[in-house]
Amino acid sequence: MRKILASLLLVSAATATAQDSPENLPELVGGSVRSSQTIAVPAMPAAQGASEALGRQIAEVIASDLRSTGAFTPLGPNGIGGYSVAQATSPAYGEWRGAGAGALVSGYVEARPDGRITVACLLHDVTAGRQLASQGFTVAAADWRRAAHKCADTVYARLTGEGAFLDTRIVYVAETGPKTNRVKRIALMDSDGTNLRYLTAGKSTVTTPRFSPSGNQLVYTGTLARKPRVFVFDVATGAERLLVPGGAITFAPRFSPDGRQIVFSWAQGGNTDIFVVGANGGSPTRLTSAPGADTSPSFSPDGRRIVFESERSGTQQLYVMGADGAGQRRISFGGGRSASPAWSPKGNLIAFTRIGGGGFRIGVMDPSGGGERLLTNAWQDEGPSWAPNGQFVLFHRTQQGSGNGTLHAVPVTGGAPRRMPTPQGGSDPSWSPLNN
């Protein structure tokens, strides 16, 4: 009798706890409407000496940035009303709901006595009627765009869970002139295409510029004594130096994630291999020695591995090795040829160029070579480079015949590539890390 009672008690106790375990609770399932989020971006009010025009310009940059991510449909600043500085922190949620916005970016611009400006940036969930984020950015007045990009990044990161990527720059090779006499210059711009300037004069061939992890330097392939040579270039001062002196044919350079080394290709005696050298100079260390071309090396974000392209098997394929050259192993088996790999800053994917079927396409695969997906489909798309949040891949597209190049960014989740605005043709684009 006691035993029965005890076991009954046990069962009812068990049932009591089981009653509230997640499996027994009612479940609500959220839909997954694949539409962009509608977000109101009204012109920011001006406080204390700032100009109204600036508040509107800031909102325009924020709205344009958010639209470029593909995840938002911004409302405004044109066509919607404004608000007062006090309302920045206590918006009329009901009115914004009525306007069809699920979210709202508010803020204000303030001019400081030292000539700088402060941009306040607040993000609100209009549906739930609450504030989600609040930050202020103080910049030199001439750098107001950076404050707008930072605000857009705050909004993007909070509403998508992804990392920031809008306050960044893009370096690329600007191209003008006929196909048989191209003038190539290294060009630098904000990731929205503004603040464009040229870093080299165009007197010699330049290709594949890439940023250092600090964003303060570039490494690129220039020309010296009629040979391709890797140069390290200081963005602020314009000073540059040869990476490997002595007439070596060097190209395809990339920084290591800690900025201390540069990995590159060296061609000699009809063979091209991968070497690594201290970013400040020194004597290069050989990493590969297989016959045929080994090139396009790219570090993993933890600095421990390098993905590269090799034709040692007979066709261009992707290989991964340790940062010391150990354990070289092929990873691409998806058919055709695979080239110009770039390891995502998130570490989870490798972007590459798939050659085959009469053209080049941009694809991604995971670092073991599985899960291949092609992201683009045109005559010649090549040279992938990652946004710092690992969500977008930059590349250039060459037009058949004219050979004119344009720059595009494609979301890694799939979707149409977006043309990056450049005033002239371009190739070899590379995305900077987040600006400091």
Add this chain to the structure above:
Amino acid sequence: MRKSLTFGVAAMALTITACGRKEPPATTLPPSTEVPADASGAAPGDVELTELPAMQADLVAKAGSDTVYFGTDEFLIDAQSKATLAAQAKWMLANPNVRASIEGHADERGTREYNMALGERRANAARDFLLSQGVPTSRLLVTSWGKERPVATGSDESAWAQNRRAVTVVVR
């Protein structure tokens, strides 16, 4: 080797201090016939080369061509190329005071960096043949332009065939 390295470093230091920005200026040094060579025949230096158009024209006139061609994705020197290169070699031996930069090119149907490597492979193959014809190593430089300098503009077989080449460029 050490002498050439110091020479190279000094030349580089000179050019970099002179300019400090972008391309080092074209500092020309007097041509030397006693340049010590390393295995690849490269000159010690990171010094700009001077093209010699009149000599180039003479090479073309005497040897028939300054250019040899290749199949798609190949670096094989075929019979036609051998004949051309043999004639070029004769010209080089007859004109001992110049050097040649053997410059490999690729057509647009390869990725940027792979084509850089392919160009060097083609140039190297041409140079190897010139060596076999008795041209001294010290007078031959090798380089690659990848797909950056096409001579034919089309996106068709004829244009591509013209672009897959190694050119012998006469330099001081």
Add this chain to the structure above:
Amino acid sequence: MTADRAEWTGVGAALAFHVALIAAMSTSLASINDVPEPPSMEVELIDEVGLQAAAPTPIAQPAATEPPPMPSAAAQPPLPQPSIAPLPPQRPSPQPSARPAPQPQRPIQRAPSQPSRRAGIGDDFLKSFDDDLAPRTGPARPAAPAYNAKARMNIGQAIIQQARRCASNQPFIGEGANKIRLTVNLKFNRSGRLARSPSILGSAGDSEDRSKYGQLLEDQVRRIFADCAPFRLPADLYDTPEGGWKDFTFTYRVD
């Protein structure tokens, strides 16, 4: 404008909340010396806004009023109708409840009140349940039905069903978000609106997915229960000795 005590309390509370928010969200950006690359930027958190006395900012609690009618063209600024962009499909505006007057409470034939887990509830109970969905004001009536397993299940289904309209409108978050499940507790007022923000009791799923998507799922829960409020549930099951919909726990996930 004279500020009375309530306003000062509100301002103080708002300021204190902002300070807490700032503490939780401090960021600083290193300053770089030279033009042009990259210019110096200072990040600060807003703690002084609208230095003229502002209305207190209610945080978290959605406004407990019906949304105002669409502003007409003649209305004051700041928000005329937007003239652009495909708006999300219009929700039907909430109608005031047009239900018949609540029925008198019927006596219910059932077993003596125990935390019973078995069936055996008569049809009368179900009928009175269906008739009785209007939220009631006034004191709780005597002899309220017990909050047993069946009642609990029905309440759960009713809440889920009413929330579904808003839940199905939530945007796609990302690959991997569908692997997380939140356990959420709600506290309702008798009016059918939340008495406080939803409380996340736990989350299941891989830790990387949770840290990336957990917040976004929580955002959705808060939107859903703000948007679909007020919830129409039987007043006599709001708060009984055995429990009631005053306190409701459920799980949330996305497709």
